[in-house]
Amino acid sequence: MSNEHKEWPLWEVFIRSKAGLDHKHAGSLHAADAQMAIENARDVYTRRMEGISIWVVESKHIHASNPEEADAFFDPAQDKIYRHPTFYNLPDELKHM
Amino acid sequence: MTQVSFEASFQKKIDEEIMIEPQDYMPDEYRKTLIRQISQHAHSEIVGMLPEANWITRAPSLRRKAVLLAKVQDEGGHGLYLYSAAETLGITRDQMLHQLHTGVAKYSSIFNYPTITWADMGAIGWLVDGAAIMNQVPLCRTSYGPYARAMVRVCKEESFHQRQGFEIMLNLSKGTPVQKQMAQDALNRWWAPALMMFGPLDAVSPNTAKSMEWRIKRFTNDELRQRFIDVTVDQIRLLGLALPDENIKWNEERGHYDSSELNWDEFWNVVKGNGPCNKERLATRVKAWEDGAWVREAASAYAEKRKTKKAA
Ligand SMILES: [Fe+2]
Ligand SMILES: [Fe+2]
Numbered sequence: 394m395s396n397e398h399k400e401w402p403l404w405e406v407f408i409r410s411k412a413g414l415d416h417k418h419a420g421s422l423h424a425a426d427a428q429m430a431i432e433n434a435r436d437v438y439t440r441r442m443e444g445i446s447i448w449v450v451e452s453k454h455i456h457a458s459n460p461e462e463a464d465a466f467f468d469p470a471q472d473k474i475y476r477h478p479t480f481y482n483l484p485d486e487l488k489h490m
Numbered sequence: 491m492t493q494v495s496f497e498a499s500f501q502k503k504i505d506e507e508i509m510i511e512p513q514d515y516m517p518d519e520y521r522k523t524l525i526r527q528i529s530q531h532a533h534s535e536i537v538g539m540l541p542e543a544n545w546i547t548r549a550p551s552l553r554r555k556a557v558l559l560a561k562v563q564d565e566g567g568h569g570l571y572l573y574s575a576a577e578t579l580g581i582t583r584d585q586m587l588h589q590l591h592t593g594v595a596k597y598s599s600i601f602n603y604p605t606i607t608w609a610d611m612g613a614i615g616w617l618v619d620g621a622a623i624m625n626q627v628p629l630c631r632t633s634y635g636p637y638a639r640a641m642v643r644v645c646k647e648e649s650f651h652q653r654q655g656f657e658i659m660l661n662l663s664k665g666t667p668v669q670k671q672m673a674q675d676a677l678n679r680w681w682a683p684a685l686m687m688f689g690p691l692d693a694v695s696p697n698t699a700k701s702m703e704w705r706i707k708r709f710t711n712d713e714l715r716q717r718f719i720d721v722t723v724d725q726i727r728l729l730g731l732a733l734p735d736e737n738i739k740w741n742e743e744r745g746h747y748d749s750s751e752l753n754w755d756e757f758w759n760v761v762k763g764n765g766p767c768n769k770e771r772l773a774t775r776v777k778a779w780e781d782g783a784w785v786r787e788a789a790s791a792y793a794e795k796r797k798t799k800k801a802a
Contacts, residue, residue, distance in 0.1 A: 401789070403577070420643075426793035426797075
């Protein structure tokens, strides 16, 4: 069996489901090159018109924050509730704000 | 953190219904269990294409052909979603395929039964995909993120699989006496194997407790099997077909249908590789892989050539 064959690289697939929306991560797949990755992504992830645009990125190019440091990393946002509109106590009579 | 506190905080996350993602800490056993379950699931989707692919050229109308083709293509897609999910746990696609092709990995035993008439396409869509849906819907909330997300995608696509199968059964049941008999025969043959898709009895399923604790599984084999029997009996009546098991009876006290004990010797025998089609399925799968070798090599060579051209 051709276990010697070199596995095609892994690609992450991002799909824009309709005009005006962000590309969203849909999943991943193997392909020999970017063109093939886009075509495979069409066949694998958009068989029911789930997309109008596809991005593919080779998985090895994705850099991620470290989950083990997530607590410390995202901590600076935790005690700043004044960044949210509900923090401000304003009279009920106030309109259009 | 010590190993013990790692495991404690892992279980705490699970208990709080926080999903586990690829880079998060997880116990080795959890990882191993998932790799086994997800890869088996992926193999089942891929091998599951074979019994139905057999009938694409013989489907009785262009509409049926198009539908069956779309279904089989979906199953290929399901296999790919699941292989990708398994790969996030540190096994490669090639390792999984190697395990499948050398017979080390298992796939669902249901695909080792032959599809001998067109009615089998109806029974498979209705019962086999139906049982798969019953299994898969709770997996959309399984504790491992990539697996859960793959299952959400799969479940969205499965619904038409079951409905097209039921439609085939419905048409045959309302057809000539011969057609109705064909539907009945398919129901009789697929009923017990479909019930076995939920796996061995809870009493002899050693992995169930741990899988429930880790929320990989959310219901036991027996619970899901019972649920499937309860909904399917009414569907059989709707088709106007005879019940495939004379011991199916409503049990007022339990609030469920009773039914015959399944032939578990047969189940284990098929799992061990001695079902009617085990060898044929594996051989077909290996042949497809080997016949495709030149395509994979050509695509790699082409990509390589384009890369060097760009660099030049
Ligand atoms: Fe499927
Ligand atoms: Fe299906």
